[in-house]
Amino acid sequence: MAKAARAAQAWRAYRDVTRPGSPGIGARLRAVPRLVGAVLNGTYPGMGRGKLALMGLGVLYMISPIDVIPEFLLLVGVADDFGVFLWLMGSLLGESGRYVDWERTHVRVLPS
Template identity: 30%
Template sequence: MAESTPLIQRILQSLFFREAQKKASRSARNPAFLLDLITKVLRTSNKGAIIHDVQEKLGLLTRLIRAYAKGEYRQLPWKSVVLTVAVLIYFVSPIDVIPDLLPIIGFTDDIALLVWLFRTISNDLDTFKIWEAEQAVPIDPQ
């Protein structure tokens, strides 16, 4: 597991994240829920001041969960599925450790938690990225 900062520890131990984990455990097998969550994540990520690198990795993460929800990709360990869904639920919730309604600092906890998740499941993301590249249909040069 990735190294945690005091902010991450505070988030992971918060009532908000524990509730997100419970909801993730109940909902991670529901494709309709996952696809709706992806829509909310993309909408939320377009609102905030998210740095480019986080935006790119969030795009990879949403493609991963979409492929999982559609049954196209099942190489993701269940623990990573639930953790990812919990983080995404937390991300789309405006009420959390640092409320998103606060200008400028509102997304600080969300970004910190996303960066922590990217580090925690980096091997899973790398495996998915390889799988995703292999799915691309080669263009016939003729």
């Protein structure tokens, strides 16, 4: 993904998080484990297992000592990890926001 596309995705995620009435960052981050569970058990139709797997690969790429562009190349080596980080955060914030919105209308809360 090109640098401009990653930056644009990060900007869209920021705009979405700060939109009035939109779930905040905290709500979105707390929703990530529920989102993963709902995707894996098939109850959330808004995201496929393929995209979830791609996000998981993004996490593995960032923590892996093996890189496409090694860190010893200084800025270039760090830039690829940062690009993956921007894509992952943009995707996670966007997907978890859509999940929270979906959850508000489709998940029935049982009385305590």
